[in-house]
Amino acid sequence: MADTEFHSRRTENPSLPNLTPSGLAVLGKKSMEEFAKAQSDLLSTVQDAHRRWFDRMQSEAKLASEFAHKVSNCRSIPDAVAACQEWTGRHFEMMADDSRHLLTDSQKVMERSAQFLSEGLFPNGHHGVSKESEDTRSSERIHD
Numbered sequence: 001m002a003d004t005e006f007h008s009r010r011t012e013n014p015s016l017p018n019l020t021p022s023g024l025a026v027l028g029k030k031s032m033e034e035f036a037k038a039q040s041d042l043l044s045t046v047q048d049a050h051r052r053w054f055d056r057m058q059s060e061a062k063l064a065s066e067f068a069h070k071v072s073n074c075r076s077i078p079d080a081v082a083a084c085q086e087w088t089g090r091h092f093e094m095m096a097d098d099s100r101h102l103l104t105d106s107q108k109v110m111e112r113s114a115q116f117l118s119e120g121l122f123p124n125g126h127h128g129v130s131k132e133s134e135d136t137r138s139s140e141r142i143h144d
Contacts, residue, residue: 038116045112049105056098063090 070083 038112042109042112042116045108049109052101052105056094056101060094063087063094 067083067087070086071080074080074083
């Protein structure tokens with residue numbers, strides 16, 4: 001009789017996970033799927049940032065190549081000064097874009113990292129207890 005009472009109290013408590021082998025298997029599978037999804041989102045964000053910075057390095061190399069070509073073809077000092085001013089202006093624009101992208105990329109990585117830690121380690125933010133089952137359990141307690 002005490003065993004039945006313990007079992008009924010245990011099923012009403014939402015903080016206790018289902019500790020049967022099948023319950024643990026379902027919980028483990030769901031946790032691993034959500035962990036893999038969060039990890040994939042984080043990796044995708046880092047890859048996007050990597051691609052953007054790689055493209056930026058290529059555009060920097062192209063700018064330097066164009067500058068070298070213009071300077072080597074200059075016939076006068078005013079032409080060389082104009083080429084230097086153009087290169088400096090474009091380089092400062094690129095640096096401003098870099099700072100904006102760095103801020104945006106850092107923010108995205110931090111958001112995805114926080115999401116990875118919260119969803120990856122604790123699916124649904126409830127330490128393995130789904131929101132629907134928690135809502136059902138709390139409504140059952142209210143009616144009791």
